[in-house]
Every structure is written in C-alpha cells, then in structure tokens.
Amino acid sequence: MTAAIAIHDPTLRDGNHAVSHSLSLEDIAAYCRAVDGCGLSVVEVGHGNGLGASSLQLGLARHADTEMLETARANLSRTRLGIHMIPGFARLDDIDTALRIGVEVLRIASHCTEASVTESYIEHARANGAYVHGVLMMCHMASPERLLEEATKQQGYGANAIVLMDSAGHLDPDSTRERIALLSSELSIPVGFHGHNNLGLAIANSLAAVQAGATIVDGCMRGFGAGAGNTQLETLCAVLERYRFATGVDIFALCRAIEQLESIAPVSTPTVVKTANLISGLYGVCSGFEKHVARAASEFGVEPRRIYEALAQCNAVAGQEDLIISVASRLSQPSVA
The missing domain is CATH 3.20.20.70 (Aldolase class I)
Structure with a gap:
C-alpha cells in the first residue's frame, strides 16, 4: 500500500x-x-x-x-x-x-x-x-x-x-x-x-x-x-x-x-445527476443552491438555466441564497425576458 x-x-x-x-x-x-x-x-x-x-x-x-x-x-x-x-x-x-x-x-x-x-x-x-x-x-x-x-x-x-x-x-x-x-x-x-x-x-x-x-x-x-x-x-x-x-x-x-x-x-434517497445539477456544474454555481433555484424558478416563471447563468455571472457564493430571489425576480421582468 x-x-x-x-x-x-x-x-x-x-x-x-x-x-x-x-x-x-x-x-x-x-x-x-x-x-x-x-x-x-x-x-x-x-x-x-x-x-x-x-x-x-x-x-x-x-x-x-x-x-x-x-x-x-x-x-x-x-x-x-x-x-x-x-x-x-x-x-x-x-x-x-x-x-x-x-x-x-x-x-x-x-x-x-x-x-x-x-x-x-x-x-x-x-x-x-x-x-x-x-x-x-x-x-x-x-x-x-x-x-x-x-x-x-x-x-x-x-x-x-x-x-x-x-x-x-x-x-x-x-x-x-x-x-x-x-x-x-x-x-x-x-x-x-x-x-x-x-x-x-x-x-x-x-x-x-x-x-x-x-x-x-x-x-x-x-x-x-x-x-x-x-x-x-x-x-x-x-x-x-x-x-x-x-x-x-x-x-x-x-x-x-x-x-x-x-x-x-x-x-x-436516490442521488442522481439531474439536469439542474449538470447545468449548475457547468456554470460553477454552488450545489447547495439547487432547491432554492427550483423554488424561485417556479415562483417567478423563469427557466432554471437562466437563473444559474445569472448567478454565475455575478459570482454568487455559498451563503448568498437570498440573491437567488432577486435574480429570479429581475429575470421575470419583460425587459429581460
């Protein structure tokens, strides 16, 4: 050994x-x-x-x-x-x-x-x-x-x-x-x-x-x-x-x-690589954001991929879960749709 x-x-x-x-x-x-x-x-x-x-x-x-x-x-x-x-x-x-x-x-x-x-x-x-x-x-x-x-x-x-x-x-x-x-x-x-x-x-x-x-x-x-x-x-x-x-x-x-x-x-509890996980991995967004992004996407009617992309662009880090809501809200506006 x-x-x-x-x-x-x-x-x-x-x-x-x-x-x-x-x-x-x-x-x-x-x-x-x-x-x-x-x-x-x-x-x-x-x-x-x-x-x-x-x-x-x-x-x-x-x-x-x-x-x-x-x-x-x-x-x-x-x-x-x-x-x-x-x-x-x-x-x-x-x-x-x-x-x-x-x-x-x-x-x-x-x-x-x-x-x-x-x-x-x-x-x-x-x-x-x-x-x-x-x-x-x-x-x-x-x-x-x-x-x-x-x-x-x-x-x-x-x-x-x-x-x-x-x-x-x-x-x-x-x-x-x-x-x-x-x-x-x-x-x-x-x-x-x-x-x-x-x-x-x-x-x-x-x-x-x-x-x-x-x-x-x-x-x-x-x-x-x-x-x-x-x-x-x-x-x-x-x-x-x-x-x-x-x-x-x-x-x-x-x-x-x-x-x-x-x-x-x-x-x-099954652990699989879901599409959201794959996308967050590609963008380099914290794995712990998954459930928060899913809720925000549903609430604001925004595609999860767009939230992950925006979080990556603003270099979101672990502990900034509150940022997810503001990102999803902004993306839901007609001017950025």
Whole structure:
C-alpha cells in the first residue's frame, strides 16, 4: 500500500441539503452506530451549511445543532465527531459549545478568496485545543496560486490541515490535480479534497487529488449530498483500495452498514445527476443552491438555466441564497425576458 488516506464522512451534514435539513435524531443515531468501527476518520454532523446556519434564508433544520451533536456523540465511540462552520453563520461561542459536547474536528470555512474571515475562529479553536481544518469553498473560482495564498493564511492562523471544496462540482481531474499538487508541495500541513458530482467526476477528481498529494478526502454514503451529491463514500474507498492507498476503512463492514440503513435517508434517497445539477456544474454555481433555484424558478416563471447563468455571472457564493430571489425576480421582468 501507498500513503495512508483519512476518510472524512459528511453524510450527516452535506447530506442534510438533500432533504432540506430534515434528518431526524433517530437517523443520526442509527447512522453513527452503523458506521462506527468501519474505519472512517471523522463523521461530520449538522445543518447543511454548518453550525449556526439554521434560518429562514438557508433553511430551518429539524433539530438544534446541540441536539444533533449530542446524539452523534452518544453513538460514536471509535470515530471522531466533526462539524463544519462558516463565520457569520456560526459565532465564536458556538466553538466552545461544540467542544463541550465532544466535537473533535472543526472545519472552519470561507469562500476560496476570503480566508481572512476565518482568522479569529481558527485562532480561538486552536487556543481551546481543537483540531482544525481550514476550508476553502468554491475552489474552482480561484487559481492554484491564489488558493495557495489563502491556504497559507489559514496555515498561519494555526489550522492543522487545509481542505479544498469543489462546492459546485465544476472541477475536472486535471484542474483538481493542479490545485492539490501546488498546495501539497508548498504547505507544511496536510491537504484534503471534498468533491461534488455535478459533472459525474467526483470519484475521478478525488482520486486525482490523492494521487497529487491529498491525504484527507471526503465521501458521503451513496453520494448523499447537495445537488447531484458528493463523492460516493463506499465507491471512493473501493477505488482507493484498488489503487493501493491505505484508508483504514473496512469496505465490507461499510457495505454491511449500508444494508442495515436501508430505511433512512442517506441510503433510501436516490442521488442522481439531474439536469439542474449538470447545468449548475457547468456554470460553477454552488450545489447547495439547487432547491432554492427550483423554488424561485417556479415562483417567478423563469427557466432554471437562466437563473444559474445569472448567478454565475455575478459570482454568487455559498451563503448568498437570498440573491437567488432577486435574480429570479429581475429575470421575470419583460425587459429581460
């Protein structure tokens, strides 16, 4: 086997997008019990947009952050518990609450060109003993050199690792490899990759990332996630084994877990590349916008493709869901029809 790869599982966080943030505490408990001991490095839990993000703008979660995290913590004994957080939605004291509950890995994220907003959050988390991933979302929107500049900032704030998120599922293996290779060669901390499957390339991109030096890679069970879904967890682990990368994951135990979970959303909800996902991938628009765009298109009588095109033109980023309504409203006017 070649280098060891840590598998990070955000099924119970990114997957919440797929069901409008409605995963139940029973779903969370059952999932954690089933996968605990399969060899995953981290199970990430929460609202699709992370800690503190439950809102009318982004979607109300079925349960409070604390309830979800406490439920996961009670059902994980061999797998670390992780969270995702975006400064502005999450507050500094949310870090303290998460650590008291027993969260072990904090992902602190920003748009790929705005790492400075994570400074106080990363520093606060590290001062309180947390293991922190600095995250750069929508990473297709910046050159490899600019990503290195932003990642270097997060490394300087104290991040233990850097994760690039292809939030729109827009990258291909070549562009993934170029970004990961540069960061892996220039940073002194591990680099990771989080893929989306809008163009059907999530597995290929994740493999390219690992081959280029990434040692942390994300996958969701059955691909359960925003838009066209994420890199499919069980397929990812099998492919990495096929290429002789050690992950520590027992693939057969993971397959048994899937069979045990047939009735809960991460397994029972089909994840396919729909036309809207394909279009958002082509335009490089955040995968989490899918349901918001569909509602706005229906409400204003505008073709979804035109909304995605307009969002791409104004460089909309994760967290700007309110922009979708104004774009759809403008496009519905006769002067721009």
